[in-house]
Amino acid sequence: MLNGNSGATDFEAVFTDRRASLPGADLAWLSELRESGINQFRRHGLPTPRTEAWKYTNLRPLQKVAFAPSHEVSAPTVVGLDRVPSLLPSGEHVRRLVLTEGRFNPELSSIGDLPPGVSLEPLAQAIRRDPGGLQSYLGRIAHPVGQPMLALNTALMEDGVVLRVGRGAVLSEPVEVLHLGGLSDHAVAYHPRLLVLLEADSRAVLVEHFVGLSEQAYFANAATEIRVAEGARLDHIKVQAEGTAATHLASCHVWLDRQATFIGFSLSLGAQLSRNEVHVRLEGEGARCRVNGAYLMRGKQHCDNTTLIEHLKPETSCREVFKGVLDDQSRGVFQGRIMVHRGADKTDGHQLSKALLLSDRAEIDAKPELEIYADDVKCSHGATAGDIDEQALFYLRARGIPEARARSLLIQAFLDEALDEVGIPALHEALLSRVAAWLGTG
């Protein structure tokens, strides 16, 4: 190990310090879960590029700064309601739960009335109110073994969100969970945890929106676990617009039962260093998923999208499309692994990663992996990287369209294949406008 990491945060010491005051400290099962989390973390330590799964993403920034737990710093800068960004169309029935530096902020949240069978509450409150209802799920879908960052989240999670949608219930309006960061005047770390449970034949749309409000360095280590029961469907849209000096590591763990559907999309724009991990287990026959994303990076930003799709039952399907736009010296990583387990016959798994490099110094590493142990399987993957099509650019300019505008049109067209997968018109619009803002055409 380097000895120059004297600035590094000692997360184990933080755990020792905090364990007695963490939510649910009096619950044996939860304490055990946290204990197993910290043990896993201790075993592996912060991942380094020597670990295969972290080969292209170096967590060096985390070793340079000492991050205080978010509770230890003075009250976060008060954010006015008018400064709270949102992906939802403004209206009266906005359902939004805001976490400021990982903790529920009641002033900024508006949960409103919920349809029968639906509950939405902060995690810390759910642990107090109905711990029994969480016990069979928390840490079961997102199992921390071998995943040090998830393990750390499991040990240190203090707050987050629990969304439950009962059998047959339909939550047609999206629910937004807004993670606000960059509020303190020094570096903090937090570990928000989301638990999303959709019972049979229910439906919901969940938006996870990470926003940084300053250039202060901070560390958001988020985890989301999702169970979609038989015949239910969840649309999950994530937008990562963390502050420019932030480190954002997030993993989303999805369990799909028979005929369940998960439609996931992530747009990554922010953070100095980010990793968006999605693990889907297709546990029931006929379950299907989409795992799509786009990332737009510039300067020295680094963005890693890592997915693991496990087909465990017959006739399951998954399609993945990731599109990246990389400018300046930014770097993109796409690691996509598809595992078709024994007996998961007649499955369909398709994966595509495309990167558009706007500068000679931008870089993409793409690593697709297919592991197939079943029969009659249709699987494919493809990865491409290229520059702007000069011929198309000239054609547009020859029609009078200024060069910068022409470039933007081509970049937008490149991203559309991924963005068009967002089937909810209002959210599709919101994502397009984020992209336009990034391009400077908004």
Next chain:
Amino acid sequence: MLEITNLHATVDGKAILKGIDLTIQPGEMHAIMGPNGSGKSTLAYILSGRDGYEVTEGEVRYEGRDLLVMAPEERAAEGLFLAFQYPVEIPGVPNTTFLKEALNAGRKHRGEGPLDAMQFLKLIRQKTQELGMTDEMLKRAVNVGFSGGEKKRNEILQMAVLEPKLAVLDETDSGLDIDALKTVADGVNALRGPDRSMLVITHYQRLLNYIVPDKVHVLAQGRIARTGGPELAEELEAKGYAEFTTAAA
């Protein structure tokens, strides 16, 4: 309108244009014919500002200004239009978006406000109908999946919408069936006027039956080898280019 003087150009160090002189007055229609590889498209691309060509000698003036220092988009906004010999496919950009961007870019350059959605729609509806194109072709991505002839019509649609002052048509007639040729010719003729000029590159005298040129030039081996009236096209059709290719060799 356009004054080309002693234009020399190279591609990858290879001399392609070797001293072109050509003047087009407002309202005139000129045709350029010539063997494959003689430099016709090269000339068209240099006029429109494409990268990759080095002008080693001579100059080009457009409405009295030095054309060669202008960016491609500026040339277009100033009324220069090139119908490409090989129109480019642009996946993901709908034809309507493209037309609207192009039209409004030109309007902005001239200090005019953009057309709103209704005005624009009305305009392109009318133009597409005149050119026998379908609405469906407007919704599709630019030239993607278009047949050869459809691509050529799409070039003419762009020209009709942008109403250029100087249009350079590079083999717009190639690959068109008889009816399409007639439609394209009508589109070109509709645009003719005392202030507009055209430079039509073609291999076939057939087109020139519909759009009668004021002058016909033969471009061979990088030079204008001969200039005449419409009758020159008929002569070339009968005799070919042997005279020009051997004489200059």
